[in-house]
Amino acid sequence: MNSVYIEITNVCNLHCSFCPCGSEPQATRTFMDSKLFDACIAGAQEIGATNVYFHVLGEPTLHPGFVHYVKKLEQTPLKLTLTTNGTTIERTGRQIIASPSVRQVNFSTHAFAELPHETAERYLQNVLDFCQIATVERPDLYINLRLWNVGATEATPWNSYMLNRIRETFGVDVTPGHFCSRHKSFNIAGRLYLHEDTRFEWPSLDERRETKDERGESRTDKHAYLYDRAEQSCTECKDERGESRTDKHAYLYDRAEQSCTECKDERGESREIVPGTCRALDTHVAILHDGRVVACCLDHSGQITLGNINERSLPEIVNSPLAHNIHEGFMQHELRHPFCQTCSFCKRFK
Ligand code: SF4
Numbered sequence: 001m002n003s004v005y006i007e008i009t010n011v012c013n014l015h016c017s018f019c020p021c022g023s024e025p026q027a028t029r030t031f032m033d034s035k036l037f038d039a040c041i042a043g044a045q046e047i048g049a050t051n052v053y054f055h056v057l058g059e060p061t062l063h064p065g066f067v068h069y070v071k072k073l074e075q076t077p078l079k080l081t082l083t084t085n086g087t088t089i090e091r092t093g094r095q096i097i098a099s100p101s102v103r104q105v106n107f108s109t110h111a112f113a114e115l116p117h118e119t120a121e122r123y124l125q126n127v128l129d130f131c132q133i134a135t136v137e138r139p140d141l142y143i144n145l146r147l148w149n150v151g152a153t154e155a156t157p158w159n160s161y162m163l164n165r166i167r168e169t170f171g172v173d174v175t176p177g178h179f180c181s182r183h184k185s186f187n188i189a190g191r192l193y194l195h196e197d198t199r200f201e202w203p204s205l206d207e208r209r210e211t212k213d214e215r216g217e218s219r220t221d222k223h224a225y226l227y228d229r230a231e232q233s234c235t236e237c238k239d240e241r242g243e244s245r246t247d248k249h250a251y252l253y254d255r256a257e258q259s260c261t262e263c264k265d266e267r268g269e270s271r272e273i274v275p276g277t278c279r280a281l282d283t284h285v286a287i288l289h290d291g292r293v294v295a296c297c298l299d300h301s302g303q304i305t306l307g308n309i310n311e312r313s314l315p316e317i318v319n320s321p322l323a324h325n326i327h328e329g330f331m332q333h334e335l336r337h338p339f340c341q342t343c344s345f346c347k348r349f350k
């Protein structure tokens with residue numbers, strides 16, 4: 001485990017159509033407090049991570065304590081890979097460049113494609129100004145200008161404009177025609193890169209819930225029925241015996257895990273294995289703004305909540321039976337959790 005995603009806020013100032021951030025209820029938008037942040041960076045070190053991110057959803061530089069949190073990292077061996085939409089870089093850029101804790105900055109410049117052109121131009125100019133200064137003052141800093149919208153025809157005018165601006169600013173002709181699954185990164189100058197990729201779809205259990213069979217019949221996903229029952233119990237905050245629980249999911253998830261290990265459903269029938277693998281829980285784990293620990297940075301709504309760092313330590317959570325079971329599945333090329341079974345991102349890993 002070398003990286004921990006710490007969602008220091010789920011607030012964002014943009015509303016990209018491809019991002020679930022805009023559809024999150026306003027009331028759930030919040031900023032991680034300092035005490036919880038301290039627990040996150042302590043936990044990251046305890047599990048041996050060397051790298052942290054400040055996002056799952058949200059724009060981390062909007063956190064009022066963003067600079068303070070970067071400074072806290074300076075008292076640890078942890079390095080920050082900052083992913084930002086770049087809209088605040090004019091204000092925050094100086095501190096980012098000045099901090100030795102910042103190892104890499106990823107700018108999500110595909111987010112500008114949906115903005116009014118004048119606004120997008122201004123934001124891009126600020127990002128390019130930052131890149132010019134950083135390549136001189138921080139030649140060790142990796143910077144990616146991300147265009148993760150390859151194949152989205154509506155983004156073509158913006159992408160062309162951006163490539164022109166890169167050419168004008170750095171005198172480099174970055175030709176994206178060579179894009180393929182193994183060639184996504186194009187050097188601009190020093191450690192500054194254009195990074196292209198296709199859009200990915202956020203995994204979602206909604207469709208699966210709609211087609212849920214209450215009796216678990218005619219299902220191809222071997223665990224969904226048991227996990228769905230765990231979710232129902234979650235709403236009621238009671239276990240099967242109607243008793244209130246402090247760890248309200250543990251009992252039902254334990255049962256799901258047992259069934260998983262045996263690869264059978266509650267009636268002892270064999271279930272079909274959903275093949276696939278992922279690096280989550282092997283190389284990384286994520287902590288949401290309220291302390292819920294989830295398997296990966298795509299699980300913004302806590303569909304695979306492994307525990308809460310307010311209640312248990314990060315090492316305990318990543319070593320829980322549920323985490324072990326999901327991880328073991330990945331090692332055996334099985335997507336055991338129904339949320340993972342809806343994930344197209346993991347198809348990138350063979
Ligand atoms: S800038 Fe990033 S976090 Fe904000 S809405 Fe767009 S994709 Fe989501």
Ligand code: SF4
Nearest residue numbers: 278280296340343346
């Ligand atoms: S398979 Fe997808 S949803 Fe599951 S942990 Fe991996 S990235 Fe996350």
